[in-house]
Amino acid sequence: MDVLLLQIFNSLSVSSILLLIALGLAITFGLMNVINMAHGELIMIGAYVTYVVQILFERYVPGSLDFYYLVAIPLSFLVSAFFGFLLERGLIRFLYGRPLDTLLATWGISLIFQQIARDIFGAPNVEVKTPSWLKGGVEVMSGLQLPLNRLFIIALAIVCLVGIYVYMYHSAAGCRMRAVMQNRAMASCLGIPAGKIDAYTFAIGSGLAGVAGCALCLLGPIGPSIGTYYIVDAFMVVVLGGVGKLIGTVAAAGVIGVLNTTFEFGSTATMGKVLALVMVIAFLHWKPSGLVSLKVRTLD
């Protein structure tokens, strides 16, 4: 019973992390069809913002050091979103409709970002302290303790998801965004500034990557190449989920999280990951457009 509960919790935890890192991608890749290989580096920016906020707190307001994290979350969103905005205006808008070219160009961006991070923060990983109120765990029953930082990440993932859902489906801005993504020409005709919407949408996706980076700080040390560890997973989640629907992303993050932890439990850690990826590829063979997909009739 304990083992089962623990497995469920672990799956949830892994799924929530996957969801966080994939949410931003679900917007930039899923909605805008932009293959942003620099997504991992936007995660990295979020992580380093958290690190910088912590250092600033240590230096100037050591008394309230515990609350640095609450400042870091919105700040990492904003900084990453700003970088995403620059990226869209400076590069990606020239490459719409050329997904493979976008992939290569953003890979170039990701190399530059990584090197900048290396030059500023040094190549070795840096440690971000978990605030004291996220240390320890909640004892659910005897012998079963759930770590607080993992619970916090689950909560954060849910908050982000709800936030995005409300923004997309219950706000005027979100409505314009969906309009542009579904039929750009028609939306433009109706007076929606499509170029601007593109930039904002991309910025929001990037900001979510920043939040993911902030969350990753709770799990371990961060370094310049932190993004590359997660980028493939994030893409797999979005591809498995099916493009263009949030619910698919959630479901896919859940499925991959469960597969990962279950296989890991049954075999070794590396084999767990391999088997999970093999399952995903096998699944795509059966349902190429992912778990949930928009029904379209386009053909080339």
Added chain:
Amino acid sequence: MVTVSKLRLDKEWLLFGLMIVVLLLAPTFLSDFRLSLLAKFLTYAIVAISLDLLWGYGGMLSLGQGVFFGLGAYSMAMYLKLMAAGSALPDFMVWSGLTELPWFWKPFHYAWFAIGASVIIPAMVAAIIGFVIFRSRIRGVYFSILTQALALVITILLVGQQPYTGGTNGITNFSTILGFSLSDTSTQTTLYFITVICLACVYILCRWLTGSRFGRILIAIRDAEARVRFCGYNTVMFKVFTFALSAGLAGLGGALFVPQVGIISPAMIGVVPSIEMVIWVAVGGRGTLIGAILGALIVNGAKSYLSESFPDAWLYLQGLLFIAVILLVSGGVMGIFKKLNKSQKITGSAIALAPSIGKSTQISRR
């Protein structure tokens, strides 16, 4: 029109011939160190051609070409390792506590098996994966992402299965190949010449293939797959064959790489190196086989030169290079050649069409 394109083709053959002559003469004016570096780049050039065939002509951008390069390289490395170990167990197996040679290592005692396997195993793996992927009509960026995931999976496997693969350190410490000592200059020079010959053969094979009826269908599939399918062609088999051939050639590159460089490890074939391979083709100019060779030589030459003199600046430069190539000269080096030579601008060949593919998708998207 025909004469112009014929002229272009002849010039490309001329360029290729010139390149081969220079490469064959290289041992006379290069130091041993530079020659071994050049040999390494040439094996990369073979991989670049294989990728160009797949991406430039077939429209399938594989972000997992490193895997096939690696499968070829590991096949060769297993043979070399067994030669170096003699009748004993390879050293890393001893360290990991194995007492007996794993069954799948045994056939690699034979050179002919290893050499054959280095081409056939990648081709077979690609054929199986390609069949699964293409049959369910996964294409475009989805194909790219899946091949990238494949690269990740294979590296995880290689690192994780330390006793069988040497783990993170890879396989190294070779001594002889077919009885010749690998540390001898003459062996290395011979290997260099073999590499040049293989490169030439691979180029000629791909040039012949892309100019043939098969190549035309391949280009048609790249540009409008559904229409080709409606015309009655089995596009899946064409793509699977191209993918398998490309993987086999990449494996050949890997097999030539190992004896000359002396090591193969997961870090050389993972996600990042696989993307770098794509960059060679993009820089050289995709859809022009000669461009792939040039791209591999230029990028790697610049990389080793710059990382010798400014180790930190290389990543910045590489990043800027990608962006500049994509934004400014989408045809790569060959595109610049073509722009300089205005008379060739009117060729109605596949290369001239390449940039317009993006535009047509753009229109359909918007």
